Amino acid sequence: MRASWSWLVVLIALLAGMGLQPLLSWIEAAAQPSEEEARSAFEQLGCVSCHNGNVAKTRWEDIVADFTEWRDKYASLDEAVAAEVEYFGGQRFSSFRELMEQMATNSRVDLSDPQMIVIMEYLVSLYGVSLEEALGGPITPAPEETTPEEQKTIDVGYRTEGGEEPGIGIATTIIVIAIIVLGSGVIAYLLTKR
Numbered sequence: 050m051r052a053s054w055s056w057l058v059v060l061i062a063l064l065a066g067m068g069l070q071p072l073l074s075w076i077e078a079a080a081q082p083s084e085e086e087a088r089s090a091f092e093q094l095g096c097v098s099c100h101n102g103n104v105a106k107t108r109w110e111d112i113v114a115d116f117t118e119w120r121d122k123y124a125s126l127d128e129a130v131a132a133e134v135e136y137f138g139g140q141r142f143s144s145f146r147e148l149m150e151q152m153a154t155n156s157r158v159d160l161s162d163p164q165m166i167v168i169m170e171y172l173v174s175l176y177g178v179s180l181e182e183a184l185g186g187p188i189t190p191a192p193e194e195t196t197p198e199e200q201k202t203i204d205v206g207y208r209t210e211g212g213e214e215p216g217i218g219i220a221t222t223i224i225v226i227a228i229i230v231l232g233s234g235v236i237a238y239l240l241t242k243r
């Protein structure tokens with residue numbers, strides 16, 4: 050009887066272990082915004098008030114096309130932005146981060162705004178890098194705001210969006226790992242008891 054139980058536990062632990070890899074890739078894929086989500090965030094933040102082909106010459110489709118093209122043309126996104134983006138009055142940006150900080154300011158939001166992250170994550174995915182890579186580090190608040198309660202460092206690995214709990218994927222992973230650990234514990238217990 051005890052033997053059949055331990056086999057069941059081994060089986061459950063194995064299945065949980067096998068499920069972990071696809072689960073992690075699923076979490077990664079789910080963290081990547083779709084064009085639909087990015088475009089909708091672009092509209093909701095009011096970026097379109099300038100990016101309509103008049104005030105700013107690039108519309109959403111043009112920006113998407115640019116980021117896709119830059120992938121084969123420039124060694125880094127910073128290089129691409131420095132060479133290609135010309136702001137009002139011929140002003141230039143030395144990096145993707147600098148450009149996006151200006152754009153966030155234009156729309157009166159912070160760089161760490163969830164909608165802003167969705168837009169940026171989508172655009173940098175077209176170029177083929179992670180957001181952290183593109184920004185040259187995580188999004189951190191100004192250096193003076195470093196008290197733990199006010200620490201607003203955003204982990205760009207996953208995002209918060211319309212009522213979605215940011216930690217769901219991570220929580221699931223922890224539960225799966227807990228099952229594996231528990232399963233192994235039970236097996237160890239059963240084996241030593243015999």
Ligand code: HEC
Pocket residue numbers: 091094095096097098099100104105106107108111112113115116133134135136137148152153155156165168
């Ligand atoms: C006050 C007007 C204004 C607002 C609001 C604005 N932008 Fe811009 N943005 C510009 C201008 C001007 C440029 C320079 C290129 C151009 O003329 O299209 C630019 C360039 C860009 C570029 C580089 C485009 C490329 O392909 O060369 C990106 C990306 C961008 N903005 C994103 C955003 C996002 C995201 C928002 C909303 C959070 C936003 N912008 C809001 C005026 C604005």
